[in-house]
Amino acid sequence: MKRRSGEHLWGSSTLYGSHGESGQMNVDEPRVMAERAAALQAWLARGQEELDRITGRADSESGAVTVTVAGDGKVTDVTFRPRALRLDSEALATEVLATVQEAQRDAARRADELMRDAVDGFDPAGARDELHRMLSHWR
Secondary structure, three states: OOOOOOOOOOOOOEOOEOEOOOOOEOOOHHHHHHHHHHHHHHHHHHHHHHHHOOEEEEEOOOOOEEEEEEOOOOEEEEEEOHHHHHOOHHHHHHHHHHHHHHHHHHHHHHHHHHHHHHOOOOOHHHHHHHHHHHHHOOO
8 A cells, every 4th residue: 555654554543543523424434444454464464463462461560460361361370479477368359450450551552552553643542442332333
């Protein structure tokens, strides 16, 4: 796809294209959207291996717990340091849960970075937000 200097694959438009003041879609928009989708699909075919290698890691605020997750967010390792033994069960559970969630956010950030670097101008977080917004209208 030919782009002007400084123009990104996804541009400043939404996932499904930009609309003028009239709300009408630009006549080139279906072609541009198809090219964007094809570029993302091609990258996904090549990049799945890279995505599969992504992990997220986090240490708890107190340093008592370390969690590692796979790219899909599944917990692959939990390490407890000696100070974890000094926590009551409720505090330890809270710390583990918070650390798992932070490790999952770390994995998601890494996946977003990988996709952003691979597909010029693609904003994974923005695409997710738009998808959630669109789906919320279907409830």
